[in-house]
Amino acid sequence: MxxxxxxxxxxxxxxxxxxxxxxxxxxxxxxxxxxxxxxxxxxxxxxxxxxxxxxxxxxxxxxxxxxxxxxxxxxxxxxxxxxxxxxxxxxxxxxxxxxxxxxxxxxxxxxxxxxxxxxxxxxxxxxxxxxxxxxxxxxxxxxxxxxxxxxxxxxxxxxxxxxxxxxLHAIQPVIKRMDRDPELRHQYDVWEKHRSEFNQRIFRQDPEATKQAWQRYYFKGEFPEEVAPARQDHVMKRRLKAPKWTR
Missing domain, CATH: 2.70.40.10 (Deoxyuridine triphosphatase (dUTPase))
Structure with a gap:
């Protein structure tokens, strides 16, 4: 292309x-x-x-x-x-x-x-x-x-x-209860638990959490507690091509 x-x-x-x-x-x-x-x-x-x-x-x-x-x-x-x-x-x-x-x-x-x-x-x-x-x-x-x-x-x-x-006109936005997808519900609950615990540790100035500074699940395309395999198609950096002249 x-x-x-x-x-x-x-x-x-x-x-x-x-x-x-x-x-x-x-x-x-x-x-x-x-x-x-x-x-x-x-x-x-x-x-x-x-x-x-x-x-x-x-x-x-x-x-x-x-x-x-x-x-x-x-x-x-x-x-x-x-x-x-x-x-x-x-x-x-x-x-x-x-x-x-x-x-x-x-x-x-x-x-x-x-x-x-x-x-x-x-x-x-x-x-x-x-x-x-x-x-x-x-x-x-x-x-x-x-x-x-x-x-x-x-x-x-x-x-x-x-x-x-x-x-785009063919896409129908649909609002669903998360409980209808048990796997997604579990993944979300695990993430929410880890996020809440980590923020509490940061608030308490826990040395290990302070050193870690931030959670990297999305950055690395991973799930907490390995509830699912890491994404193989996850992109961490985009490198687009520069224009070139043609004759």
Whole structure:
């Protein structure tokens, strides 16, 4: 399978596999958030499109296009092709610089980088049928208050991943009592017992529990007390391929 990326500008932004690191995660003692596997997997389950320039976006709080001012740190002939105030009402618009084509039945989920927090502005998300679309889309951010927001050179302004969404309408959510699945009920009860006991030991500052610091059942794809075999298809790290040029 291929994700085809067709540049629409002479010097398109760089696309890189999603990176795990986040500044706010680094600032925790012992980088604690990196122990959360779902966070790490979300951060790396797609590709980042990086800003080729550093710039400041400032919104006055007004509703017109001219109420957003964009100022690159240095003169750049391509800046007007990267960012603009197109939709008004405090919406900052980026042009990814590519027309994407996905395999049949696959759409593209366009969003801000997962767990990448920016004060004063919020990434908007969209799902695009890139398996047929013959023109590019935009990536948009909504100011949440008047003020300035910075983008550094190499900072992602867009995150793309693929979604096999055509069959979502066929899925029926069903709410069930867990007792209807005795095996699942047992697995959950064992996990809950271990989790409660471990948290109590941490609260009491038990030396062994404090040294262990956190339970690794999900991180390692294991079950407490071996109530079931460890998952062989469990993924602990995602390594996506970087784009390559073809002629």
């Amino acid at each position: 291929e994700l085809e990326c067709y540049p629409t500008t002479e010097r398109p932004p760089e696309i890189v596999p999603g990176r795990q690191e986040r500044a706010w995660m680094d600032h925790f003692a012992q980088r604690h958030p990196y122990r959360c596997l779902p966070l790490n997997m979300a951060n790396t389950s797609g590709w980042e499109i990086l800003s080729p320039v550093a710039f400041t976006a400032e919104w006055t709080g007004g509703l017109h296009q001219q109420d957003i001012k964009l100022t690159p740190d240095h003169p750049n002939p391509d800046f007007h092709r990267l960012a603009s105030s197109h939709f008004s009402h405090g919406v900052l618009t980026f042009h990814p610089g590519y027309l994407f084509r996905t395999p049949p039945g696959w759409s593209m989920w366009v969003m801000g980088p997962p767990n990448h927090v920016k004060d004063g502005i919020q990434a908007l998300s969209g799902v695009v049928e890139t398996d047929w679309l013959p023109f590019p889309f935009t990536m948009n951010w909504l100011f949440t208050r008047a003020g300035k927001v910075r983008w550094e050179k190499g900072e992602p302004f867009c995150f793309i991943t693929l979604l096999e969404d055509k069959t």
